[in-house]
Amino acid sequence: MKTNDVMLQTATKVVTFIILMFAVHIFFAGHYTPGGGFVGGLLTTSAIVLLMLSFDLETVKKILPFNYVTMTAVGLLLALATAAASIIFDVPFFTHAYDYFDLPLFGETSLHSAMLFDAGVYLVVVGVTMTIIQTIGEDE
Amino acid sequence: MSNLLLFPIIIPLFFAVILMIFPKRLKLQRIFAVIGAGVTLISAIVLLAKVDADGVQAVTLGSWPAPFGISMVSDPLSALLVVTSSIITLFVVFYSFPSIGVKREQSYYYPAVLFLMVGVNGAFTTGDIFNLFVFVEVLLMASYTLIVHGGEKPQLRESIKYLLVNIISSALFVAAVAFLYSVTGTLNMADLAVKIPQIEETGILTVIAVMFLVVFGFKAAIFPLYFWLPGSYYAPPIPILALFGALLTKVGVYAIMRTYTLFFTMNVGFTHELLGIIAILTILAGCVGALAYFDVKKIIIYNIIIAVGVILFGIAQLNQPGVDGSIFYLLHDMLIKAALFFLVGIVAVLFGTTDLRKMGGLIKTYPVLGWTYLVAAFGLAGIPPLSGFPGKLLIVQGGFEGPQFWGSIVILATSLIVLLSAVRIFIYAFWGEPVETVPLKGSVFNQMFIPTVILVAITVVFGVGAELFMPFISGAGEVLLNPSIYIDAVLKE
Numbered sequence: 001m002k003t004n005d006v007m008l009q010t011a012t013k014v015v016t017f018i019i020l021m022f023a024v025h026i027f028f029a030g031h032y033t034p035g036g037g038f039v040g041g042l043l044t045t046s047a048i049v050l051l052m053l054s055f056d057l058e059t060v061k062k063i064l065p066f067n068y069v070t071m072t073a074v075g076l077l078l079a080l081a082t083a084a085a086s087i088i089f090d091v092p093f094f095t096h097a098y099d100y101f102d103l104p105l106f107g108e109t110s111l112h113s114a115m116l117f118d119a120g121v122y123l124v125v126v127g128v129t130m131t132i133i134q135t136i137g138e139d140e
Numbered sequence: 141m142s143n144l145l146l147f148p149i150i151i152p153l154f155f156a157v158i159l160m161i162f163p164k165r166l167k168l169q170r171i172f173a174v175i176g177a178g179v180t181l182i183s184a185i186v187l188l189a190k191v192d193a194d195g196v197q198a199v200t201l202g203s204w205p206a207p208f209g210i211s212m213v214s215d216p217l218s219a220l221l222v223v224t225s226s227i228i229t230l231f232v233v234f235y236s237f238p239s240i241g242v243k244r245e246q247s248y249y250y251p252a253v254l255f256l257m258v259g260v261n262g263a264f265t266t267g268d269i270f271n272l273f274v275f276v277e278v279l280l281m282a283s284y285t286l287i288v289h290g291g292e293k294p295q296l297r298e299s300i301k302y303l304l305v306n307i308i309s310s311a312l313f314v315a316a317v318a319f320l321y322s323v324t325g326t327l328n329m330a331d332l333a334v335k336i337p338q339i340e341e342t343g344i345l346t347v348i349a350v351m352f353l354v355v356f357g358f359k360a361a362i363f364p365l366y367f368w369l370p371g372s373y374y375a376p377p378i379p380i381l382a383l384f385g386a387l388l389t390k391v392g393v394y395a396i397m398r399t400y401t402l403f404f405t406m407n408v409g410f411t412h413e414l415l416g417i418i419a420i421l422t423i424l425a426g427c428v429g430a431l432a433y434f435d436v437k438k439i440i441i442y443n444i445i446i447a448v449g450v451i452l453f454g455i456a457q458l459n460q461p462g463v464d465g466s467i468f469y470l471l472h473d474m475l476i477k478a479a480l481f482f483l484v485g486i487v488a489v490l491f492g493t494t495d496l497r498k499m500g501g502l503i504k505t506y507p508v509l510g511w512t513y514l515v516a517a518f519g520l521a522g523i524p525p526l527s528g529f530p531g532k533l534l535i536v537q538g539g540f541e542g543p544q545f546w547g548s549i550v551i552l553a554t555s556l557i558v559l560l561s562a563v564r565i566f567i568y569a570f571w572g573e574p575v576e577t578v579p580l581k582g583s584v585f586n587q588m589f590i591p592t593v594i595l596v597a598i599t600v601v602f603g604v605g606a607e608l609f610m611p612f613i614s615g616a617g618e619v620l621l622n623p624s625i626y627i628d629a630v631l632k633e
Contacts, residue, residue: 092143
């Protein structure tokens with residue numbers, strides 16, 4: 001039986017981008033308000049999973065040809081490197097640094113070394129959840 | 141303030157992550173795994189030298205002040221344990237080359253071993269009870285991977301049991317931590333040691349202390365919570381079994397050691413007597429198992445349980461010989477268990493079975509293997525001058541000086557059973573009519589045998605040169621018995 005999924009596919013094409021934009025927003029909001037790399041990563045994954053549900057695994061693999069295990073490793077490295085930078089400056093591990101900068105377009109922005117750590121978390125979360133979902137999904 | 145004590149945690153993590161990127165490159169996997177474990181060992185030895193020279197090292201992560209941030213503390217005990225566990229991991233990596241199989245090596249085996257190392261070293265180093273939970277989870281995650289690694293039928297069956305038991309005990313762990321926090325308002329171990337003596341209602345704290353004993357007892361496999369251990373440890377292949385047997389239960393033992401000397405000392409008459417009685421029951425239960433089976437792996441696995449009981453009995457005495465003995469015996473046991481599992485692994489490969497009744501006569505074809513095994517078995521039972529002896533002697537002395545002198549008698553008597561159970565393997569596998577062995581290439585045998593012999597040699601040095609190591613051991617015991625040293629190192633920076 002062939003299911004009619006035109007509506008699902010059409011909606012997905014729009015909704016995926018909304019979810020991804022929201023994921024980015026949540027990720028950057030993370031430092032001073034609720035959000036962060038973990039939630040952002042989960043939202044990104046949910047967008048990709050939505051794509052997988054409405055199209056199929058192979059198509060999504062063509063759109064996003066990532067090796068998710070490598071992505072996890074890169075995320076872990078990024079997080080570890082950010083935390084380990086404190087060793088070079090001879091301050092306790094995980095000590096973060098931040099300052100305010102005047103950026104064009106954004107105005108006064110606070111830039112934070114913890115954001116890099118969070119980017120690592122983001123990559124790990126996307127990598128791990130996608131690996132899990134792909135492994136289960138392929139087993140049919 | 142120094143980040144040095146974090147190196148034995150960060151280095152294996154870094155190498156594990158690197159190894160995740162190229163799982164199929166066999167040579168690179170092996171090289172990087174050895175470098176990772178080796179560099180970790182070097183950093184651990186440097187750390188031990190630093191702790192020995194400058195006293196207890198502490199760092200509070202993120203530059204937060206001490207009771208609020210997560211403290212990492214390296215006192216002589218934790219530094220010694222980190223060194224020992226790093227040695228064992230390095231040898232397990234060497235032993236894995238010929239024995240674990242290419243297929244496993246190419247499916248993230250070495251990253252999992254290094255992640256396990258991260259968790260174990262972290263659990264030994266942390267000075268915060270919630271962070272201890274986190275590191276225990278890290279090592280459990282890695283152990284879940286390893287126990288099911290390869291996906292054989294018994295592994296799948298046992299991993300479900302293992303997962304269930306550990307998830308339940310982890311849930312209890314969080315609950316116990318929450319209770320502790322609600323009563324004391326802190327989770328930093330040094331701060332707990334300051335606050336707990338000020339609380340007058342010791343009843344609720346005693347309950348919490350017993351809850352922690354249950355939680356750590358699941359991990360350490362004490363009576364009656366050891367039921368999951370023999371089955372689960374039996375399933376994975378020998379290198380993984382050696383890693384588990386040498387390190388995992390010891391994390392639970394270490395956690396009991398730390399909490400029951402540092403801050404759960406408000407009602408010693410109840411909690412430590414309970415610990416002493418449970419320790420003796422653990423020994424007895426282990427002895428029954430060690431004699432009951434004709435399976436080489438099972439016999440050594442039950443010896444893990446016996447050793448856990450012996451170590452905890454020393455801690456329960458809470459006097460200087462008892463605690464020193466426990467520390468010595470703990471280090472001895474980690475090394476000797478790894479060595480014994482290696483030896484038993486070689487024997488099992490040679491006969492193609494783990495059933496003692498189908499073995500025999502190996503002494504004629506592999507005499508060196510036989511005598512090495514005998515040395516290791518004597519070391520396990522504590523025959524002087526091998527490494528089991530000084531620790532057991534001190535523990536027994538501690539028992540006679542404490543209220544539980546009958547426990548010391550049990551330990552002395554059960555030493556004979558331990559000896560019997562270990563020598564039984566020697567009698568069945570090495571004496572008697574030769575049984576046909578599986579042909580094994582000389583190079584493969586050597587690759588398995590050389591790390592084993594070196595590890596046995598290390599235990600012999602540890603036993604014969606006990607006098608050399610005693611300053612470290614008594615230094616570690618001193619910190620355990622005088623919590624003020626630990627507290628000052630963390631809270632006064």
